[in-house]
Amino acid sequence: MNPAFLPNVRYVFRNPFYITRRALYKAISIFSKQFSGGQLLDIGCGTKPYQPLFTVQNYVGMDYEKGGTNNNPDADFFYDGKIFPFKNKSFEFALATEVLEHVFEPDSFLSEIHRVLKEDGLLLLTVPFSWDEHEQPYDYGRYTSFGLKYLLEKNGFQVLEQIKTGDFVLTVFQLFATYCYYNLSKNWFIYKLSLIFFFGPFQLLGILLSFLLPKNMNLYLDNVVLAQKK
Ligand SMILES: C[S@@+](CC[C@H](N)C(=O)[O-])C[C@H]1O[C@@H](n2cnc3c(N)ncnc32)[C@H](O)[C@@H]1O
Incomplete structure (x- = not known):
């Protein structure tokens, strides 16, 4: 796994973003225990940094063909930013880490995730609240915890657990x-x-x-x- 994402304390001397990476890794590793067996879709997968945390039958990475990481060699599929290239109810699990801020139309993005998930399927979403504009100009939003809950419920999801990483x-x-x-x-x-x-x-x-x-x-x-x- 890329050391830039690892929480071991020795990486604090190799990673200027250690504080945020460590907190994210810990949170994702806790929630990932509920993602076991079945098909997982990693949306905006980048380098799939958290794949080792998920013990699923099939781990599918999809990226945005015009996103900040064009021609991503780690992606198994690409999409046009509108329709995911999968049939309805294809996946038990969906993961989108640090992606929603790059999505200009969050409602249609979340409704696509809803469409490709099976009944009762789980979505794990991580979204920065405090971070600089990155992958410019493809950085469109920051969400409060309340705004995120509203968006998810509006698009057919029930929030099971919600945490904030880091503190003031x-x-x-x-x-x-x-x-x-x-x-x-x-x-x-x-x-x-x-x-x-x-x-x-x-x-x-x-x-x-x-x-x-x-x-x-x-x-x-x-x-x-x-x-x-x-
Ligand atoms: C900050 S990176 C995060 C990558 C990876 N998920 C991670 O946690 O390291 C943002 C990712 O979102 C992708 N992306 C950009 N716009 C997107 C969109 N509209 N839909 C899905 N993914 C998008 C980019 O291609 C990039 O891989």
Whole structure:
């Protein structure tokens, strides 16, 4: 698995986005236990970074043919951003990690997921709440926890569980590290040094302070939602 997605603490010295990746990985690994057997569709699959967490019969990756990762070699299928190339009720499970923010028409996207899921099928969705505009210009939205629940229910899903990853302190530290990444990564040598002497210790300090300081979840990194087709 790509180390950029792994939660082991040693990767804090290799990954300027360790705080957000660690929290996402942990949340996805908890929910993935409910995805066992059957067919899973990973929508906007990218490099399928979380595939090892799912013990399903068939793991199918689909990506957007005009998305930020054109000609994705890891995708098994591509779609045009409108209709998924699958029959109704083809999958027991759907996964979309860090994708909804790139979708300009979230209602039709969610109704396509609803269509290809079998009755009572499960959807695991992760969506950033605090993150910079990425894969520009294909970045269209940020959702609050309430907005996401509304969208899912409106499109025929029941929200079973919903969590926020990161907290106020972790988010502030992660966003500042991201800001520094843009500046420090311009020079390879400085970047490599800063991973060890800045990004690692800085993110560890954030994790420590988040543990010591009062918890506040009004600012956070990602929404992670487990929903079921109604
Ligand atoms: C931030 S990447 C996330 C990739 C992967 N899911 C992950 O968690 O690492 C966003 C992905 O969404 C895809 N994407 C962009 N627009 C999309 C759309 N309208 N429908 C589905 N996927 C889309 C991109 O091609 C890209 O693979």
